[in-house]
Amino acid sequence: MMDFSLTEDQIAFKKAAIEFAGRELNEGAMQRERNREFNQAGWGKCAQFGIQGLTLPQRYGGLEMDILTSIAAMEGMGYACRDSGLLFSLSSHIWTCEMPILKFGTDEQKERYLAGLASGSLIGGHAMTEPDFGSDAFSIKCKAVKNGNTYVLNGTKTFITNAPLADILLVFAVTDTTKKFAGLTVFMVEKTFPGFSVGKCEELMGLKTCPLGEVILQDCEVPEENRLGGEGAGAAIFNSEMEYERSCLFATHVGAMEKILDECISYAKVREQFGKPIGSNQSISHKIADMKVRVELSRLMLYKAAWMKAQGKRAPIESAIAKLYISESYVQNCLEAIQIHGGYGYSTELDFERHLRDSVAGKIYSGTSEIQRNIIANFLGL
Amino acid sequence: MKDKTLIQQFIMNELMRGKNVSGLEVTDNLIETGVIDSLGIQILISFLERNFSIAIADEDLIPDNFESVDAIWAFVTRD
Numbered sequence: 001m002m003d004f005s006l007t008e009d010q011i012a013f014k015k016a017a018i019e020f021a022g023r024e025l026n027e028g029a030m031q032r033e034r035n036r037e038f039n040q041a042g043w044g045k046c047a048q049f050g051i052q053g054l055t056l057p058q059r060y061g062g063l064e065m066d067i068l069t070s071i072a073a074m075e076g077m078g079y080a081c082r083d084s085g086l087l088f089s090l091s092s093h094i095w096t097c098e099m100p101i102l103k104f105g106t107d108e109q110k111e112r113y114l115a116g117l118a119s120g121s122l123i124g125g126h127a128m129t130e131p132d133f134g135s136d137a138f139s140i141k142c143k144a145v146k147n148g149n150t151y152v153l154n155g156t157k158t159f160i161t162n163a164p165l166a167d168i169l170l171v172f173a174v175t176d177t178t179k180k181f182a183g184l185t186v187f188m189v190e191k192t193f194p195g196f197s198v199g200k201c202e203e204l205m206g207l208k209t210c211p212l213g214e215v216i217l218q219d220c221e222v223p224e225e226n227r228l229g230g231e232g233a234g235a236a237i238f239n240s241e242m243e244y245e246r247s248c249l250f251a252t253h254v255g256a257m258e259k260i261l262d263e264c265i266s267y268a269k270v271r272e273q274f275g276k277p278i279g280s281n282q283s284i285s286h287k288i289a290d291m292k293v294r295v296e297l298s299r300l301m302l303y304k305a306a307w308m309k310a311q312g313k314r315a316p317i318e319s320a321i322a323k324l325y326i327s328e329s330y331v332q333n334c335l336e337a338i339q340i341h342g343g344y345g346y347s348t349e350l351d352f353e354r355h356l357r358d359s360v361a362g363k364i365y366s367g368t369s370e371i372q373r374n375i376i377a378n379f380l381g382l
Numbered sequence: 383m384k385d386k387t388l389i390q391q392f393i394m395n396e397l398m399r400g401k402n403v404s405g406l407e408v409t410d411n412l413i414e415t416g417v418i419d420s421l422g423i424q425i426l427i428s429f430l431e432r433n434f435s436i437a438i439a440d441e442d443l444i445p446d447n448f449e450s451v452d453a454i455w456a457f458v459t460r461d
Contacts, residue, residue, distance in 0.1 A: 103440065104440070104441065137420070138419070138420040178414055179413050179414065179445050180413060180414070180416065180419070181413075181419055181420040181423075182413045182444075182445035182448070182449075183445075229441070230444060232444055232445045233441075233443070233444060235420055235423065235443065236440045236441070236443035236444070237440070238420075239420070239423075239424060239440075239443075240440045312437075314424075314427065314428065314431070316424045316428070374421070375421060375424075378421050378422075378425060379424075379425060379428070381396060
């Protein structure tokens with residue numbers, strides 16, 4: 001039976017996350033956004049609260065929370081934290097670095113990296129996208145050639161979340177060109193490895209506080225013990241990772257949408273025009289009703305996909321639907337919030353224009369909206 | 383009765399549509415010929431889990447298990 005209602009403990013933990021984020025992460029957020037500055041102190045506070053270790057076993061210093069509890073906490077973070085760049089950085093760290101190592105790593109690899117990732121002393125991410133291959137992810141050209149007990153990696157990765165600060169990145173590279181998508185292999189590349197460097201940092205429309213940049217691998221030497229899974233396991237790791245990311249990363253978006261909705265309701269009740277609250281006009285109240293529908297349906301899809309992952313089931317179509325619907329709803333709700341707030345909504349004094357800039361990225365990363373529709377259509381036999 | 387022709391038929395009907403590949407022998411390499419691509423493997427896994435009442439672990443999604451109809455049959459019928 002499908003049941004993803006939250007327990008009292010899960011609700012309490014979500015509330016704790018809301019209180020923590022509101023209290024500890026927002027001071028100076030607007031200025032950091034203008035300066036494109038990562039909240040390093042906030043990263044440390046999140047680690048102390050347990051965010052980086054949400055899903056990791058206690059033996060590595062994690063909280064060992066189940067997936068539903070983890071996304072409830074991240075939804076709370078999304079509700080209260082005004083720094084989407086930090087949230088995106090945290091989410092990438094959790095879902096695209098920690099989870100693959102936890103799922104596919106050897107005991108020795110887990111011992112080596114997970115405690116540092118849980119404590120926040122290590123920053124992680126993954127590196128798949130290349131300058132010429134975004135949506136066509138499995139056509140990447142980065143090569144890994146085995147030489148004794150070492151692999152030599154050559155290639156360039158772009159739009160890599162956390163790259164400028166990352167201590168470890170899961171790099172996808174081709175080890176067998178004849179096997180196409182099945183010839184990909186994943187390597188845990190540390191920033192200190194010879195031949196690893198970070199190139200230009202991208203300046204983006206939103207997510208400005210998230211460190212994001214180019215990774216250059218020039219005869220980068222990676223020890224064999226840093227291969228994650230076997231040769232050719234890259235596609236399986238990528239698909240697993242993407243299911244988690246599409247099912248769970250967007251929890252922060254649902255939280256943000258809820259916050260925006262609350263603010264619109266409050267504003268519509270007190271803002272008067274023509275002698276009455278604007279919320280008494282159906283043109284406004286219907287907008288807000290539609291926003292509420294999008295929040296609720298987004299949450300249902302988020303929790304359904306996460307619940308399936310928690311059951312150990314595959315959720316390729318559910319995670320694609322969740323990602324598609326949540327990311328597009330977030331953009332739509334931001335536009336409606338700006339419209340409801342009029343000139344104030346369009347100003348940078350309120351937070352809606354920042355939300356809008358941040359929300360657009362969600363339609364692009366983790367597979368564009370078009371790719372999600374392709375996945376759904378393919379599963380329908382089209 | 384479920385046999386390897388069920389797999390063969392599924393691949394021909396669902397994964398080879400629109401691709402410039404004619405015919406399918408049980409020993410044909412599905413990966414090198416592009417019959418199974420990154421999305422196709424997910425669709426194939428769903429089909430196999432549903433029709434053979436098995437749960438396929440991510441760790442088993444390696445090329446050796448999916449490179450031909452014979453290989454897939456051996457994989458889904460292994461002890």
